Amino acid sequence: MSKTGVEKVNTIKTLNDISEKGLSVFGENYQINTNSEAPDAIMLRSFNMHDGDFGGKLKAIARAGAGVNNIPVEKYTEQGVVVFNTPGANANAVKELVLTTLMASSRNLFAGVEWAKTLVNEGDQVPKLVESGKKQFVGNEIKGKTLGVIGLGAVGALVANDALNLDMNVIGFDPFMSVDTAWDLSRNVQRAMTLEELYAKCDFITVHVPFTKETGGMFNEDIFNIIKPGVHILNFSRGELVNEKDIEVALKEGKVGKYITDFPNENILKMENVIPIPHLGASTQESEENCAVMAARQIKEFLETGNIKNSVNFPRIALPYSGKRRLTVFHKNVPNMVGQITTALSSLNLNIADMVNRSRGDHAYTMVDIENTVNGDVIPCLEEKIKEIEGIVTTRII
Structure with a gap:
């Protein structure tokens, strides 16, 4: 029985593989049917919904993840379909990868590992070659360096707090920071009143904002002319935040020391001093389970009570x-x-x-x-x- 006491079977269509831990949230009076032509709700991850038509019964869509670029939100808003995402459910996974690549890039770990693999046929000479060759990969410690965090939402706040625990100086910028985030953020995170202030002071910059008309290409020639020379830029949000032509020039000229991105494409792969990550930010078993559970709970609550949390098009x-x-x-x-x-x-x-x-x-x-x-x-x-x-x-x- 549902909360209403009315026997009604709701059909949930999945467009990607969804964690069983998430699907188990639904229980009785729900049917998981990947082939349904008229579902009550849809769960997905990266499936592209822009070209699809999913029937007139559709009431809710939930993406097990934060971004909803693969969903035509405006179209479904006009149809009265609520679209959910799962902000924060994968925050720890992204935070861990940000800090991992921050440290690894500063120590030239990725380049060093690739070089070491080239010694595979050198036999007994490998230890000697390693000792003589390691000097080309001398890096820097992150202790005492300054990290700029743009966007202090679920991921940004975690990154900022943990970077402080690694003895970094942290400067944050977020004019739209929520009250909940403010409670979670350490008081030792310095506040930048402008992005220009942050750019000028930071050895590392990590960005955690959505892709919008305002943020598209926010890292461009103008910014690269005022940032601290040799800065490492980490982008685990959206590839479109960075102007590719401008950062290519900045990398060649040394204005940007390294660009770490979770969104490689052919142009990015050809650039010098780029560390391309194959979109692994949220790719952990724990993250996928957390997102699926959160998405399923939001759909279930909406279908049974009408209540809405974490929608990108309906009010909370x-x-x-x-x-x-x-x-x-x-x-x-x-x-x-x-x-x-x-x-x-x-x-x-x-x-x-x-x-x-x-x-x-x-x-x-x-x-x-x-x-x-x-x-x-x-x-x-x-x-x-x-x-x-x-x-x-x-x-x-x-």
Whole structure:
């Protein structure tokens, strides 16, 4: 039985292999069907949804990961489909790789390992060659160096705190830092008021921001002209944050010492002093399980109660579920919409037990718990009245 007490089987379609630990969250009244043509919800990782059509029953999409570039979010918003992601679920995995590559690049570890492999046929001479050749890979310790962290969300905050524990100086920049992150961030992280201030002081810079119109190409010729010479730039967020032509020049001229990226392409692979990582940031068993569990819980909570957390297109909203009939409405964010919804309820002699409304941009989401016992004959009438209101996108009765 679901929380509503109504026997209903929800179909979950998976577009990628999803951890069994995540799928086990659903339990009874849920069916996992990779071939469903009309699922209630979709779970995916990197599958490209831009060219697909997944049926008119679709209510929710959850990506087991943070980025949603593979999902046409605007399209599904207009259809009233909530899109979830899982921010923070893979944060530890990304943090560990950032710190690993930060230390390894500073010590020239990657180049040293590749060179050592070339000695495979040197027989007894290998130890002597190693001792004579190691001087070309002398690196630097990170202790006492300054790390700049751009974006202090789930990953950035972890990186900053752990870098402090490695005796680094840490400067952070994030004009949109949340209250939750502020509580988690060490008070010893210095605050940069501008990016220019951070660029000028840091030996290493790691970036943890989404790709948007504003952040695209944020590392460019102008920036490379003011950064501390020889800086190492670590990019485990999105390849598009870096202007490739500009960083190629900066690497050749020594303005950038090394570029560590989790997003290699053919151009990047041809550049000097690039450390290309094959998109391993979140590729751990633990991370995949954490993301899958978080995505599944968000879908399950939404389907059973209408509550929304970690959506990229719907507002965050929660109303404690009491077992009463619940009306959920996704609609345009226009005046008097809530009044029209309550009028529709009143016209059917339905009393409101509880209600909440939240908006996000051009859209809003309203949940109403109905005091009365609502029989089956009233439900179609209520749905019809709500749909008659101009600006309604989708409605559902739980």
